[in-house]
Amino acid sequence: MTDTKASDRPRVGLFATCLVDLFRPNVGFASVRLLEQAGCSVEVPKGQTCCGQPAYNNGDLDDARGLARQTIDAFRDCDYLVAPSGSCLGQIRKYPDLFDADEPLRGDAERLAARSWELFAFLVDVRGMGAVSAEFKHTVTYHDSCSGLRQLGVRSQPRALLGSVEGLKLTEMEDTDVCCGFGGTFCVKYPDISQRLVDDKSDRIADSGADTVLAGDLGCLMNIAGRLRRRGVPVRAYHAAEVLAGMTDGPAIGEEG
Known part of the structure; x- marks a missing residue:
């Protein structure tokens, strides 16, 4: 996969996670290296922040929705969102539940959830590594x-x-x-x-x-x-x-x- 042409490489947005960003950036760098080895073009959208799980788990759905909106906007142009964390990725997969069926963002949340993957599952199940x-x-x-x-x-x-x-x-x-x-x-x-x-x-x-x-x-x-x-x-x-x-x-x- 390393000889994949740049134009053929999927655009992967790395969701770095709060803990990786603040405590262990090496995990983020390692994730980028693996994704590039799998033939992906990797970017780290600047608008990302917390996935919203702490707010969601504690019943603060307003803040959870706000963080979901921010994540949806930050990764809107990426082919995939990939995270080195099942915990954060699991929360992103729940984003559609935060919006009513008639809200415009419900569809955006569903589309983002569908193209969001945990790192190892993406490498093996999607990229065939x-x-x-x-x-x-x-x-x-x-x-x-x-x-x-x-x-x-x-x-x-x-x-x-x-x-x-x-x-x-x-x-x-x-x-x-x-x-x-x-x-x-x-x-x-x-x-x-x-x-x-x-x-x-x-x-x-x-x-x-x-x-x-x-x-x-x-x-x-x-x-x-x-x-x-x-x-x-x-x-x-x-x-x-x-x-x-x-x-x-x-x-x-x-x-x-």
């Missing part, structure tokens, strides 16, 4: 985020790509599909439940024997990495896009600064 040129000589385990798995059906796609990484050994943890306890504002509303969930998750990660944990959502990874560090579990955390793009030379998640 089957392998990457990357090396990562570590034993890893993979955490399936709730939104990516249950809302979007993202499970096999990242594993298929990780299987092509030279030196990487994947060992599945028990309960890989169980919540890590982050859940956006869930960890603020229900801290005791959240901590129990991430403690269980860190135990499963340690039991797997892996030295690295990967996932496709930065919120999950920040929560997991922080808890592993506080409990003294010597397991590093990376977004899977960083491994697939060969961009793991810097500090792991939670080790910055």
